[in-house]
Amino acid sequence: MDNSEELERVCVFGTGDMGRSLGLRLLQAGYGVVFGSRRPHSSSSLIPHGAQVLGHAAASQSAHLIFIAVQREHYDFLVPLANQLKGKVLVDLSNNLRKNQYPEANAEYLQSLVPGAEVVKGFNTLSAWSLQNGPSDANRQVYICGESVEAKQAVIAVAIKLGFSALDQGFLSVARELEDFPLQLFPQWRLPLRIAIGLSAAFFFYLLIRDIIYAYVTQSKDISFRIMVSLANKVCPIVSLIMLSLCYLPGVLASFLQLYRGTKYRRFPDWLDRWMLCRKQLGLLALGFAFLHVLYTLIIPIRYYVRFKATERTNRTTQFDTTTAWRGDSYLSLGILGFGLYVLLGITSLPSVINTLSWREFSFIQSKLGHLTLLLCTAHTYLYGWNRFLSSSTYKWYTPPGYMLCLVLPSVVLLLKLLLITPCVDRTITRIRQGWERGADQRNPKDSQPLIP
Template sequence: MDNLSFGTDEVGLVDMGGAGTNGVGAHGKSKAAHNPDKVVAVLGSGDYGRAISRRLVSAGYNVLIGSRDPNRSKIKTLVRQTGATLTGQDAAIEEAAMVVVAVGRDHYDHLPLSLLQGKILIDVSNNTERRKGPHYRSNAEYLQGLVQDGKVVKGFNVLSAYALENGGLQGSKEVFLAGDHADAKMKVSEMVRAMGFHPVDWGNLAASRDIEDVPLRLMPSWKRPVAVVFGIFVFLWILAFFSFQICRNIQSGQWDENWKRIPLTNFNRVIAITALWTLAFCYIPGLIAAYIQLWRGTKYSRFPKWLDDWLKMRKQLGLIMLGLAGIHACISVAYITPQTTGWVYEEPTRFQAEVVVDANTTTTNTLTIYNNEFNWRGEFFLSMGAIATCLLVVLGISSLPSVTATLSWREFTFIQSKLGWVALITAACHDVFLAWHYMFLYWGCFRTLPIGPQYALYPPFIAVIMKLPLLLPPVDNYLQKIRRGYERGSQSESKKGNPL
């Protein structure tokens, strides 16, 4: 987590007269920066203004928070926690070349617009709803219209106050920028990198309309992962329906078998297999990427677009998988009994009883007393399922930004990679022990199609087979060398091989 220390440069601010106040620093003294390029004014002392100020201070900037009422004791206390300097708006603008406008569009007209002329203005505002139409102007374009000689750059609006204060490993978040002045965008890009984020140039200021719509989109990064998982679920549900309902009724010729099992039994089987497939699909793209890097001998060439998109959706796939696994676990607790999954329990006791039908008729029936104790396969089946569920919960929790921010890179990769693979293998073992008796001896519909526990293992098996060669020390060392920047066939390699 970032070290959010108070500022220490304490040099007197010039009293602007019109502002009516002197700058008050973190320790109640006036201060300013020696390097004018490292001075940033933030107009607005609300949650977002304080959050971006705190982040800028931690990045080495001297921040002046310009407030309409800098003498309020409550504002002084809140600003003191950021390490920034509290002053009037006029004084803050006068001292800084870059100004972060952290107020809403409705307040733009009340800013000291004449003082903003010639400044780099960073508009961080968002809309509450999408505004479209032939005469629509974004907030940034509206601000540019008010300050004709200013250099407005749209940015930071895709980051929440929480993301600014708790960057951690989430510092790789992208910050979209738009503006008509290349020099201004370059300086803002340098600021974005210093704060630990990645700037992405969307073009001229007209692109700010699209940037302002980004936070209003409904889970844009989830649409494709949800569609993929839903497609897998539908495919597996159709396969299960054909195997357990259509096929068995064709074989029996009765057409009254297993229909009542569709809502619960079929559903539980399908989401279990879907969860296992989805977990495997979280790791397969990384393996493909590793083989591509080994083949090309560099990490600097781009992956194919389909692989790049697949890599970007792994987090969403993992969280969806966790939800499906949780549903499966809840249903299984109520569903698994000696009557429904008798093969993981000890053999039941059977005896014959003579039943009186009427005064002149008796019949002999076989009665079964089920044993509630697991056999050895049932013990392993339940243990592997519990371990896999626990590990998946740990993976899900560690992917939350608030938790990720507290982890070192080594801790994060250990959980997501090492424990993730253990979770995949234990989940596969859970499936194997469930259907041990049927895994290698029994085939399903018409003795041709595989049964659920068999095809559930196909993607995990592919992932494990792809992973094994990468564990070999020569292969692993070469891959790590590439990921540290080595390029096969580069000039540096040629010079190393030919010192003359």
Template sequence: MSSLLPNGAEVMSYSDAAQKSDIIIIAIHREHYDFLTELTEVLNGKILVDVSNNLKINHLISEEVNYYITPSSINKKRINTNLIVLTQVLICGNDSKAKQRVMDVVRSLGLTPLDKGSLVAANEIENYPLQLFPMWKFPFYLSAVLCVFFFFYCVIREVIYPYVHEKRDRTFRLPISIPNRVFPIAALTLLALVYLPGVIAAILQLYRGTKYRRFPDWLDHWMLCRKQLGLIALGFAFLHVLYTLVIPIRYYVRWTLNNRTVTQAITKKENPFSTTTSWLSDSYVALGMLGFFLFVLLGITSLPSVSNTVNWREFRFVQSKLGYLTLILCTAHTLVYGGKRFLNPSNLVWYLPSAYVIALIIPCTVLVIKFILILPCIDKTLMRIRQGWERNPKYSESALNGKTDI
């Protein structure tokens, strides 16, 4: 029998084992917890560590355990742990001395214990590892829909239209050219959607004349996932930068440039330098690069370890002031990119405007409304509302009774 076990391990009955140790680690499935009821007397005063993990989200175990382990003396010392990311162990418990001893044991195993408060928090921790990026769901689906829509929009304009009208095969635009239209559009739209809910909230507060009424649920949820929207937008911006920098090493681009030069040399045509074109081209590239630089800065400050080291004034400064500056630069980048062609009817293909024209709608709307909101007269009213002033206290009273009208 003993040959089954590693050196130093002993096999004994439940009660003997419980009697012999101070710290008891329970590592069996919760279906088999019944035997604990028989041991209540022996367990009295011992530290009980429950390392079982919850497998279904709504399987509220802590109540069960309260049922099985009745004596409060034991329950008081029950400690719930949960292995996270291989090296961190979250620990809950009501008795701080017992917790201290368990944390020492965890440390001696080379792991980092993290005190997560009393047993009240244990239930939350147990459910914690079972959700997969819950805050990322809405931003992820939204950006997937945006990408698919604009991809097919561009395919219609740039691949199907030339094929139908001129029988030209333009499918070679699929791997890089068309994604490089979709990525900046998705980035700009998502970035604008980060700042849209704040603007809507301000309008709602101005309209209601009070800050004491709750926002609708969709607005609350939208405001909570702004960081995720912004990070996905940064991802698209990064891809746009990569796809743009790679342009001059593409076969198609090299062939086009080479062909144009050869034709020019053979026909001996002149190609005068245009200072305006140079200004326009350099300006939109420079605006884009500065916008991307600020965007990367925003992304870095949203890293948990960085945002923990800045205070709220700094955080608000970076996320609000720098964020709006990024939005302004990226919108200007798109506007100057359009340049003279912008809204030119000759750009319409099957009555469809260029994709970047559509991409400009939301950012421009956000910027215009924001510009109106920071006009001194409106900004003053908004500030007063946010400091607690109410235009119509009676109105807000009825709202607290649950009569919302939006």
């Protein structure tokens, strides 16, 4: 651009993917950009049109703010430039390949190499890709930290002009935390995944013993082929229903705790807090298992075993039983409706859908429809059991079948929820959530009350 001398200038050290993407974005946002490179002549073909390339020393003279888009291993090239960089704002963009790769954060290391400069850690959660394609929702937020307030203000100003919103996270000691951000691998999914795997394994072995080994021991029948579909189709719904109730149990427990304490101004115990924070993940895993259960159920009539049995059965002549027809159809219908609501809950968990909901709409779906889903799925399971709960032949080796075990938790959750929505309990809970405290008239809770209950 001809008249770039009028523009505010920033400097970018490094002409790799990240440096080039950042430089392009800066240019597009109306900044003048000067790249610093060891080999300015050979780099000039790489850099985006409209930017300048100079040697590091010369480039650093041209701007107050310098983005360091170089890997940490090469930071030592900055040591001889320490004088020129005095008073400059250096933005450390670097990331590591794994946690604890180095004794100190990259930004702290950079500060130690160039003590006269004002190092700000930031923008490292962005990829070159998202810089090119523009900020969107979750990665619109840029986290920064550093010692100097002015330096951070300067970086925040650039971020806003690039279309990001910058959040000051504090002093440079937070840098390590920011550098660990892009290395996270589903931290909130770990506990729910462990629960899902644990439950699946436990029920798999329980049912393996009850169904396949039992048949082998008592009747010497090899029905091991049932592992692939029949057993899977028992484990999936069981785990799904338990996980769904685990998703609604903490909310119910929290209500009872508030009721017992008579206030909402005391923190929940840590385990309950952690549990409440992974409800969404529990629910989505439950949906995943329900989805598999639906597929496993729908392929039943295609199975060789089932088709073989059907051929055998044709010779028997039985009487049509209306009660059985009612039970069977109701069982299927409840399952379908439950799954339909399940999917609806899943869809409304999508970030872009949540964002279009008002607070009241979100709570209506996740609480009212969520509990209705749990109710439908629990009723579906009870109808599956039907009168077999009373028949002693159900209890092979004195163990109850899987579906009975998995009914315990949802039944408890539904009972507790039922208690909570009785008018008198509900009234007390609502008052507590609005800030009322039991036996707290002498205290003045005025300004400690949240606006949104």
